[in-house]
Amino acid sequence: MGTLFATYAVAWAAVTTYVSLLVAANVRLARRVKSLEARLVEQQVNETPRTRVA
């Protein structure tokens, strides 16, 4: 029984860790993309006519 539970425990620990890392990375990246898009819009609004020509 010990081997059985240990095997399932290892498998679920590995899967849970992977899921947690994936979800955390996805949330962090989604926030980063959102903030970068906002900054890009801000930069384009504040763009001067001279830089637009360039």
Next chain:
Amino acid sequence: MAKHVSPNRTRTATLAVGALVACLVVASTWMIFFVAPTEATMGDVQRIVYLHVSVAWCGLAGFLAMGFCSSVYLIRRRLEWDFWSRAAGEVGWLCATLTLVSGSAWAHEAWGTWWTWEPRLTSSLVLWVIYAGIFLVRSSIEDPHRRARIGGVLAVVGMSDVPLVLMATRWFRGVHPVTPEMDPRMRLVLLVSVISFTALFTYLAALRRRQLKLSERAMQLETTLWRINATS
């Protein structure tokens, strides 16, 4: 260029599918422990087989998917296919690791040894090493298209070990069971387990692919902002 990814739009769908997959996995785990009958010779330890067969299937499917997506990348040269290839391969590699761990635990109880150089086990270990090598090579290349091209060729070549793993029990003499006779309830539990693990690992691959796509989008935006700042 990759399409724009809206973080809000996909969040609800991701959570809903995740909840569904979690329910499936919980149900299959419950079936493994409470529905499947106890095997006469090995007793409760035989329940490792439901996990072992499911992750072994997902591992091989992951490597086949990696090879297929890499082939499509090599033909079309679109990074989207490389994201799928990498995601499927990584999840496949996780499954292959779990296959080796669960198989080793099962072998300890059934054969009295954690490891034996038997054809199925050896070819599975070779496959695990091949894919670990591919990920190491990929991680050392910075240019995305060069990384996808070299990784793609290696994935297609590495895929040639998959039939060897599948047929090892038939082509060579070994101690690994081929297709043992099973009680219909055991067969049902195994089927549900394989389906739920396939759903879980497909979901994980989709999450990983989304992460890769988001990080590419972030890199594109950073480059654009840098260019704007450099010209102003």
